[in-house]
Amino acid sequence: MKNTTQKIINQFPQLKPLLDESNKEVLKTSSTLSELEKTFLQLARFFEKPNEEAFSLQLLYQHLEDEWLEFALQLIVEFFRNETYLIKNPNFSIIRDSQDYYTQSDFARYLEDKGIHFPQNKIAVYRKRGKFPKEDLLIAGTPYWSKYTVESFAKHLLGQQKQ
Known part of the structure; x- marks a missing residue:
């Protein structure tokens, strides 16, 4: 499990069993998950399988705000910087804290x-x-x-x- 995914699971432990590909339909049919939880579940699935799972930034815009939006954006930056090879020499940083x-x-x-x-x-x-x-x-x-x-x-x- 990627570090970014683990950080999502730390915030939403109930999502861990839903990461499994066999539970893919749960996202569409589950009425027990909030839009916030569904958004982070989709983000975690993308982190785990970026070549197979899509993630739309529109979900962030529609369902997240304040600290949850900041958390998601921080995870996205961390994922691309530390868990992929797409940013080879990172030189951009936002010092938030x-x-x-x-x-x-x-x-x-x-x-x-x-x-x-x-x-x-x-x-x-x-x-x-x-x-x-x-x-x-x-x-x-x-x-x-x-x-x-x-x-x-x-x-x-x-x-x-x-x-």
């Missing part, structure tokens, strides 16, 4: 909190050597990494420690 990005010291603290000793000076050396994830943003010479990049790198390091 400062908690979505980490400075070098924030990155080091996050790794330390996960039990990975990776101090800030080690990050600086590894960045220079090209052995550290490339920053997602560079603002006035200060590197920033997205929450997704930080979490992915931590998972990678934890996987190496278990070997």
